[in-house]
Amino acid sequence: SQKIEQNSEALNIQEGKTATLTCNYTNYSPAYLQWYRQDPGRGPVFLLLIRENEKEKRKERLKVTFDTTLKQSLFHITASQPADSATYLCALDNTGNQFYFGTGTSLTVIP
Amino acid sequence: GAVVSQHPSRVICKSGTSVKIECRSLDFQATTMFWYRQFPKQSLMLMATSNEGSKATYEQGVEKDKFLINHASLTLSTLTVTSAHPEDSSFYICSAKDPRRGTQYFGPGTRLLVL
Numbered sequence: 337s338q339k340i341e342q343n344s345e346a347l348n349i350q351e352g353k354t355a356t357l358t359c360n361y362t363n364y365s366p367a368y369l370q371w372y373r374q375d376p377g378r379g380p381v382f383l384l385l386i387r388e389n390e391k392e393k394r395k396e397r398l399k400v401t402f403d404t405t406l407k408q409s410l411f412h413i414t415a416s417q418p419a420d421s422a423t424y425l426c427a428l429d430n431t432g433n434q435f436y437f438g439t440g441t442s443l444t445v446i447p
Numbered sequence: 448g449a450v451v452s453q454h455p456s457r458v459i460c461k462s463g464t465s466v467k468i469e470c471r472s473l474d475f476q477a478t479t480m481f482w483y484r485q486f487p488k489q490s491l492m493l494m495a496t497s498n499e500g501s502k503a504t505y506e507q508g509v510e511k512d513k514f515l516i517n518h519a520s521l522t523l524s525t526l527t528v529t530s531a532h533p534e535d536s537s538f539y540i541c542s543a544k545d546p547r548r549g550t551q552y553f554g555p556g557t558r559l560l561v562l
Contacts, residue, residue: 372553378555378556379555381553385550429549435493437490437493438490440490
């Protein structure tokens, strides 16, 4: 069956450290993968998109990697801040109109 | 600024009534929009894919007669929860796919409470 799993439901890290979130999938062949941030009671906010032929993408303090052999994406937040505390979701797009979300990881950055 | 808007942001209704939620794409024309439902502390569940000018495609287990979707224009899709019951209480979120980039942009969500 198709599955998208994100590492541990909750992740706590110290301010200033790098947060690393994982997204593993099975039985999908996504054309691209996207990461979103969601705050309580709000809709997800788009952060980064990485295509299947791209190994790495960066945006300010964010970095995403995509390994189609391992069927895994890693999402890094460097120099983390308390304001980065939120739930982070990965989503796979099989092209066309199939778009599926992972289970989400709740990140707490401790001052 | 917001790329996708939703209205209303919050609605409380009596059991048996119908509720309409609007989703507007503000920055681009979206031939495809999506409706999701989210329960507390859970991820988003795709309910249906809304295609402009044609019938929506519903995910397995979602009642199409219960959740009516209309995508009347390239910038507007509506979800109507018909004869709402307390178990329909949830957070409903729409999204629109930007055809230029392939990215989905989400609305702020609508909190529905059925009494």
